[in-house]
Amino acid sequence: MAAIGFYHLTRTGVAEAIAPLLGRTLGSGARAVVRGADPASIATLDDALWRAASPDWLPHGTAAMGFGADQPIWLTDGDDVPNGARFLFLVGGADETIVSGFNRFDRVFDLFDGNDQAAVIGARARWAAAKVAGHGLTYWQQTERGWVQKS
Template sequence: MTEVLFYHLTESRLEDALPSLLEKSVERGWRVVLQTASEERLQLLDQHLWTFRDDSFLAHGTDQVAMPEHQPILITATGENPNLATVRFIVDGATPPDLSEYERVVFMFDGYDADQLEGARGHWKRLKSEGHQLTYWQQSPEGRWVKKA
């Protein structure tokens, strides 16, 4: 079964929390596909990952570039997996594809967005009933991730 992690953003924006989790994934040698809810959001995250820190960037591409299969992190607004990733990040309330081809799936959701919160609850219930291994992480007031379930 796929390991599924839920990250509940309460103290920071997705743009602030996402890069460090993606960096850790790449450091572990994992290929990642990052699924957004829209093409507009895809473009914003694409730009952000190149500029989120002055001293470095996060190598990545989108499914709109040539040879997406070579990207260590690929951003898409679809359920496709063109870079054959084993880890999938689902953000902005995007609708997840079949998760069976992934070792790990990470749902990141804004705790102040009612639609994202309700969507995450629905995914949790469904995936738990399917027998997936689920963990739930919430930000502390300092912005650190604390395992709650």
């Protein structure tokens, strides 16, 4: 079963919040796939990651760039994982089949916008489904000083 962390964004957007999380992932020697809801959100995130201030470089790729197996971070709006990533980041309402899809990952990061009521409702539904499926769950809330684990 995957360990699933729900990350409730209250102070920043996804691009600013995900950059340090991806930096820690790479620092641990792991690879990641970031799944967005649509091609436009992936293009926006791609641009933001190239401009991220901290960490100062996040090597990543998309289907448009190719060389998926070589990319430490893969951005997609599909279910492709060409880099063998064991960490999955869900952003912008992207969803994964809770029961079977998460099992191929060690960790799942579900980032959602706490200022968007639809995003909060969607995250609650994903939490409930993941709990029923038996995944280990944690809930993190963004504060002025960083992330605080609430459960």
